[in-house]
Amino acid sequence: MPNILSIAGTDPTGGAGIQADLKAISAQGAFAMAVVTAVVAQNTQGVRGVRAMDPEFVGEQIDAVFEDVRVDAVKIGMVANAGIAEVIADRLAHHGADRVVLDPVMVAKSGDRLLDEDAVDAVRDLLVPRSSIITPNLPEAAVLLGEEPDWDLSEMRRRAPALLELGPSRVLLKGGHLDGSATSTDLLCGPEGILELPAPRIATTNDHGTGCTLSAAIAALLPQRSAVDAVREGKAYLHDALAASDRLDVGRGHGPLHHFHALWEAAGIDR
Template structure:
């Protein structure tokens, strides 16, 4: 990219407390040295303890937001998070195809950290059929992966390998299947699956309740890095960034539930943008 700062677009819902959704995405983009933009799909009344209400925007208006960005700005990568319903999922897919969007990272947001549902039941098929095939990287956790495959999420780490290939068969170029929901191990292992095979990406677990927006943060960091490096390097670097943001989260005092990550842990410590 000849040193130009990449322009990265988030398509997602809101979080008034700033820990998830477009708020987390924009922080992650900035921390990775990218210029962040946002298209709002739904306005969510939530805090660190739970979701109180969701107002999904008109699908055509979501499409108009996407048009407004692409018709004026060179978009180097796109991160898709909460889409809320089937009509919005279809509108996003149609617009991204129309504009020839590149480097799409899809985080199939379905349930908030509090357990509150963020995706209508009838929208799963639209996400699977319309958005998943557009993704350069699909980043589901185990419950989300199970929903996409129409199965129960009671998987072992060995079973994850087979399921990663099943997810790849849905059409994305690569799948990052996150193993954070597996219990009983001090290590959390994610699997990066592509046509070339599976790469294991282990990381030590961090004991903290400040884990609100981890999926948003990781997928956004991957999108911010993709314009500058190969997918494997982008994923590795994004995981390192997420680990640091989790480890530093206790420096923040935000809310009485699942608190947010410290997205600017390195910048606020004067360490500069992470090198990888």
């Protein structure tokens, strides 16, 4: 069983952040571990406050894991500020982490900012180049490239190679923010060229933590599959978790995905 480490912020309602990562990793048959970068007071309706961890203590958490446990892949989510980004990059390099999935979390589903302005350069310059896969949505990709996010699918195709030039091995550019289509198309850019990965949109407001869930699932699958297959299977898992999300009744805003829908079905839990 692969051991997967999530480095991210928290969500006390369990739908996003480290809590979502632990669920998504476990659902892929991997053992989930976590390093906390920030404690976030949020729910399905919005973010109330953020308390970033001391960067040195984030480094101590990372060292504690790597010095005791074999780590087969790492998922990085919310890093909060430049100091934390620098420590993560330094400690992952020190421990030789070689499968790293970076979800460049900048803004919550509610629109609340989760990354300091001065941290963008640190994420771009220190974390992106050492990543096996980065998974930006369109607004995040535009920030990384210093551009406006008013892209259509053809512009996504044109911009994806520029993201690859920032240094990651692969880029999964997510098209969920594209308007006016019944299909959401992601682009996987890497040594294989550009692969289009379309999926039908699901009409639900239970979409809190989609980015966290996808990146964590991909990280869990990377030690078990090729990179392309890990992305395809991660997307399929996300689609099914979204499709089953209306079976949950959690919160009054953007509710969570149903991370364990397959387990519930196998156990005969009909809810």
